[in-house]
Amino acid sequence: MIVRVSEAHVRPGREAEFVSVLCELVATFPARYAGLLRHEVLVDLADSSRVQYVSVWSDAEALVAYAGESWRTDPVTFPDEETYLAGPLVLRHFGSVAIPG
Template sequence: MILRVSEAIVRAGAEQEFLARLHELVADFPDRYQGLLRHEVLVDEAESRRIQYVSAWRDDADLIAYAGAQWRTEPVTFPGEEHYLESALTLRHFRVHVAE
């Protein structure tokens, strides 16, 4: 399993609008992407303008179907997203390690 973490720093005052748009856009992802095991929108407790979209994917092929061949380096964005952001999205991936 691969965890994909996209992090946004949202402009002051745009947090609620950004969150509403993000939730609207990802609501049907489980139905659209078979390899998506789960997903969450996280708001940092200490810094509410720091928002993460965390998704868990079955494997690399599923991530390619979602994000394209450059999934490791290119974040998935939505039209007009830059309007909400203070800086470009950051992107990290983690492989879930299961004890043997």
């Protein structure tokens, strides 16, 4: 399992519109991408300009189908996304560790 976190820093005053566009776009992802186990959009409660799209994937093969061969380094963007952003997306990937007990 691979957890992919894309973090956006949104321009002041554009937060609500960005979240709306992002949610509309990703709503279709479970039907479009096999291997997407779950996903969610998170808005920082202390700073609404920090928005994360968190997606959980079954394996690297599923991520290649979604984001391409450069999934480890290249974020997936939507048209005109840069008009909402104060800077480039920050992309991170995490693997899960079994907790004993």
